[in-house]
Amino acid sequence: MNVNESSCVVNPKVPVVPVELPDFQKAGVRLDLLRLDRVHPMISGNKWFKLKYALEAVQDSACKRVLSFGGAWSNHIHALAYAGRERGVETVAVIRGERPSLLSDTLVDAENWGMSLEFVSREQYRNKNDELFLQQLRAKYGDFHLLPEGGSGEWVVNGCREILSLCVASDYDVVCSACGTGGTLAGLIASKPKGLEVLGVPVLKGGGFLYQDIRRLLQQSGVDDPGGWELDLDGHEGGYAKVTSELAESMQQFFEATGIELEPVYTGKAFLALQRKVVRGELARGCRVLLIHTGGMQGLRGMRETLLKKLKQSREIS
Numbered sequence: 436m437n438v439n440e441s442s443c444v445v446n447p448k449v450p451v452v453p454v455e456l457p458d459f460q461k462a463g464v465r466l467d468l469l470r471l472d473r474v475h476p477m478i479s480g481n482k483w484f485k486l487k488y489a490l491e492a493v494q495d496s497a498c499k500r501v502l503s504f505g506g507a508w509s510n511h512i513h514a515l516a517y518a519g520r521e522r523g524v525e526t527v528a529v530i531r532g533e534r535p536s537l538l539s540d541t542l543v544d545a546e547n548w549g550m551s552l553e554f555v556s557r558e559q560y561r562n563k564n565d566e567l568f569l570q571q572l573r574a575k576y577g578d579f580h581l582l583p584e585g586g587s588g589e590w591v592v593n594g595c596r597e598i599l600s601l602c603v604a605s606d607y608d609v610v611c612s613a614c615g616t617g618g619t620l621a622g623l624i625a626s627k628p629k630g631l632e633v634l635g636v637p638v639l640k641g642g643g644f645l646y647q648d649i650r651r652l653l654q655q656s657g658v659d660d661p662g663g664w665e666l667d668l669d670g671h672e673g674g675y676a677k678v679t680s681e682l683a684e685s686m687q688q689f690f691e692a693t694g695i696e697l698e699p700v701y702t703g704k705a706f707l708a709l710q711r712k713v714v715r716g717e718l719a720r721g722c723r724v725l726l727i728h729t730g731g732m733q734g735l736r737g738m739r740e741t742l743l744k745k746l747k748q749s750r751e752i753s
């Protein structure tokens with residue numbers, strides 16, 4: 436354990452923690468972790484920033500109901516259910532797949548917080564933005580605001596541009612975050628000081644489409660793309676929610692060194708991609724890196740078994 440939590444100047448709830456790991460020390464790269472997993476006990480990580488202005492707009496409108504989409508372990512759905520309850524906004528979630536006899540922990544929480552769950556087949560889910568389907572949902576639940584899967588839209592840049600104000604951004608050369616829809620990265624890009632490079636790690640296979648999506652999000656919020664950002668398209672480990680032994684091993688190393696947990700769907704992949712870059716010598720000696728812990732720890736509940744299995748496999752091999 437070589438972590439001393441230097442309490443953050445701006446918000447002591449969201450500490451910036453120095454991380455000391457052999458690979459980084461050997462390469463002369465300084466690593467700090469911005470712990471958005473601490474931003475709120477329930478609305479963890481980047482979802483707090485992503486939902487903030489979307490829900491504010493809903494509260495200010497006549498219709499106080501939101502409908503969104505997600506899978507059984509979705510951090511977005513989990514955060515939306517809680518944030519909606521806190522703000523007096525009714526929430527409905529369309530969930531991919533038939534209703535199982537045993538709900539995931541995520542969906543149990545969501546229902547307890549008053550969210551209505553609508554389970555649909557995978558095929559129906561693929562056509563989730565069809566007007567006819569949405570009409571049926573309006574007939575069933577009443578009128579609603581539609582929040583896209585993952586919760587990204589033009590409001591997201593405004594929320595996520597507040598993330599870097601939680602630390603002294605000018606102290607860093609590189610900031611790194613996992614990407615799903617790219618909304619969080621767009622916020623980082625929109626608010627970064629000149630000279631700070633933004634590195635995004637898409638967790639989906641074939642995440643190159645995110646270059647366009649991120650530029651569109653910036654444009655929609657009236658931000659000129661400042662450049663100085665890129666995506667590492669090789670950090671997905673086989674695809675969304677796929678876990679490799681190397682990923683499990685790297686997360687375990689991180690935990691042993693810091694006492695801080697990552698999860699394998701987002702934050703673990705961002706860390707592994709960064710670690711590989713450092714090992715390949717792609718970051719200059721003296722480089723100061725900020726890794727964003729985007730939260731999502733509630734989803735870890737569904738991944739523990741897989742992680743343990745992968746970790747065992749990797750330790751049997753070596």
Ligand SMILES: *Cc1c(COP(=O)(O)O)cnc(C)c1O
Pocket residue numbers: 480481482485510511585587613614615616617618619620701702729730731732
């Ligand atoms: C949703 C999520 C992301 C991805 O955020 P985007 O804005 O969609 O790119 C990253 N990390 C965690 C933990 C998440 O839950």
